[in-house]
Amino acid sequence: MIIIENLKKIYRMGDVEVNALDGVTLDIAKGEFLGIMGASGSGKTTLLHMLGLLDEPTSGKITIDGVDVGRLNDYEKTQFRLYKLGYVFQDYALVPDLTVMENVSLPAMLRLDRTEEQTHAGSFEVLQKIGLCDRRDHLPRELSGGQQQRVSIARAMVNKPDILFADEPCANLDSENSRLVLDLFKEINEEFHQTIVMVSHEDWHKDYFHRIIRLKDGKIISDGSNGQSA
Amino acid sequence: MGKKELKVAFLLALRSLQRGSRSSVILTILIIGMCFTNMIFLPSMFNGIGQSITKQVVDYEVGNVLVSPKSGDKYVADIGATLDLINGMPGVERATPHFTKGATLKYRQRVLGVTVRAISPNDEKSVSPLYTKMVAGSYLGEADTGEVIIGRPVAGDASIRQEDEFQASLGGVRVGDSINIDYGNGYVKDYRVKGIYFTGWSQADSAVYVTSTDMAMVDPKALDNADYITVKAKPGYSEQFIKNELLAYGVGGTGKVQTTADLLSKSMGRALQSFAIINMVSLVVSIIITTVVLFIVITIKTISSRKQIGILKAIGVDKEVIMHNYGFQVIILGILGIILGIFLTLVLADYMAYNPIVTPEWSATLYVTPMDLLQNSVILFIAAIVAGYVPAYQISREDIQTAMRT
Numbered sequence: 001m002i003i004i005e006n007l008k009k010i011y012r013m014g015d016v017e018v019n020a021l022d023g024v025t026l027d028i029a030k031g032e033f034l035g036i037m038g039a040s041g042s043g044k045t046t047l048l049h050m051l052g053l054l055d056e057p058t059s060g061k062i063t064i065d066g067v068d069v070g071r072l073n074d075y076e077k078t079q080f081r082l083y084k085l086g087y088v089f090q091d092y093a094l095v096p097d098l099t100v101m102e103n104v105s106l107p108a109m110l111r112l113d114r115t116e117e118q119t120h121a122g123s124f125e126v127l128q129k130i131g132l133c134d135r136r137d138h139l140p141r142e143l144s145g146g147q148q149q150r151v152s153i154a155r156a157m158v159n160k161p162d163i164l165f166a167d168e169p170c171a172n173l174d175s176e177n178s179r180l181v182l183d184l185f186k187e188i189n190e191e192f193h194q195t196i197v198m199v200s201h202e203d204w205h206k207d208y209f210h211r212i213i214r215l216k217d218g219k220i221i222s223d224g225s226n227g228q229s230a
Numbered sequence: 231m232g233k234k235e236l237k238v239a240f241l242l243a244l245r246s247l248q249r250g251s252r253s254s255v256i257l258t259i260l261i262i263g264m265c266f267t268n269m270i271f272l273p274s275m276f277n278g279i280g281q282s283i284t285k286q287v288v289d290y291e292v293g294n295v296l297v298s299p300k301s302g303d304k305y306v307a308d309i310g311a312t313l314d315l316i317n318g319m320p321g322v323e324r325a326t327p328h329f330t331k332g333a334t335l336k337y338r339q340r341v342l343g344v345t346v347r348a349i350s351p352n353d354e355k356s357v358s359p360l361y362t363k364m365v366a367g368s369y370l371g372e373a374d375t376g377e378v379i380i381g382r383p384v385a386g387d388a389s390i391r392q393e394d395e396f397q398a399s400l401g402g403v404r405v406g407d408s409i410n411i412d413y414g415n416g417y418v419k420d421y422r423v424k425g426i427y428f429t430g431w432s433q434a435d436s437a438v439y440v441t442s443t444d445m446a447m448v449d450p451k452a453l454d455n456a457d458y459i460t461v462k463a464k465p466g467y468s469e470q471f472i473k474n475e476l477l478a479y480g481v482g483g484t485g486k487v488q489t490t491a492d493l494l495s496k497s498m499g500r501a502l503q504s505f506a507i508i509n510m511v512s513l514v515v516s517i518i519i520t521t522v523v524l525f526i527v528i529t530i531k532t533i534s535s536r537k538q539i540g541i542l543k544a545i546g547v548d549k550e551v552i553m554h555n556y557g558f559q560v561i562i563l564g565i566l567g568i569i570l571g572i573f574l575t576l577v578l579a580d581y582m583a584y585n586p587i588v589t590p591e592w593s594a595t596l597y598v599t600p601m602d603l604l605q606n607s608v609i610l611f612i613a614a615i616v617a618g619y620v621p622a623y624q625i626s627r628e629d630i631q632t633a634m635r636t
Contacts, residue, residue: 078548093541093544097249098242
């Protein structure tokens, strides 16, 4: 469960203040597949980064599973991200010098509650799930964009996070690969009851979301289940 | 920082070096290797010169330990008993007396002032490799009289005109020629040149050697006196040990006992100090170059990987892991660079052992000890770690948003 209360983020650009987020209040339930949509510059990515502990809000409060994440120190935030959150970025963000298997295993290797065997087995399992087990010894540059994004999803999933954040994961993909990726998200959401928060600006993606919030100028202008507006 | 984090940091470092830019890795290793070689080259060459001079001083001048007249005395007296005493001591290979006398050589129209050294040829063989340095004719026999061996520079070259000579000579004396020696005490004698030698040590090469038997005819004091006694140590015995033994057995009462190191510290002290200062400057410059180069290499590496670093932090990789990733890269590059540097140094040392830089005064080889290699390796390794960890520390502290925006 994510509770967001009056979240504000103000960027200062010279003498001008930009309200990237202007008092966002929102609850996200466990197992929800939430889509954040809006025009460019509406604050979608900023909100996702706040929720994913990648950026600090100017004011407001975020509570994830009862933890006020604003009170965590730098190390605790790192550990929170490692154990509780998963990320999929627009440009895949894989480590170019690591193989597919090593990229996927990386977050799991750092977990203290996993043995080497468990890490390997978990990575293998998630690679099987995304259908790239046979490419596990390849480097990211040897894969297509769609394959790289699937690897990125596998890396996000390997630690079985409570929440999966995806920042325009299909932005660099054609429609066929986009659909493959979105189908994968849907499958993960349904099979593991995985909370997914995804930023998108493609209208046809909304078919995959349980709920969609729309942002404009840092404010929520609509919040409702798929096809509805609140 | 736990074992798992270190393992991940090492894996990231290893993969970056294995699968990243190969030319950058090779270039960095090459630079570290060259810096190492630069650090060690000049000091080793100075050490080589020092060793070369020391060896020549030991071989052709004073042996390992020198017994010279006590203050106020002109000669080491009672030479027979003193030699018996010294030769019977543990650690002494052989002791041999030298009696020297200034003289004027005459050959045809040439006149040359030299020092004539009287030796016991057989004993001298145990102390000095002079007998192996004959370039013409043969070495002195124990009972030779009327015969001398002379240095090649003294003999000279008949094809060089007197006014063109770098060093005054007799203008081309050959084995079998007769030269006239005037000792200045009224004793003048013609000698047959039995051999010509060349040692490379200018003081020895500018001298003339006769037997002690012959010198006794020139100056009867040579029978039981010496200007000095050179003592050669057996392998495995230190000069200091021999000196202590000689003093303990009372040789100090007959003459002044000094090791080669004692003598060189006085005569070459200032030169050695100058060498030490130049070595220090060379070392500091090399360390600065290495540190700056590695700092630049790692800074470029981290700056070009800022986004990557932001992503790693975003997925839960701790900043310490990121810092140690670059730290390990520097450690690996440093170790490989040092290994290359050691290899280059040893190849150079080997090459210079066969092709020394030769001057009229000394020949320079690289004198490298395992301790030199170890010390320079440690210094360079520490410099590399500092140079690598500073930018790695800075970049790992950058916030995720700033890093990811680049």
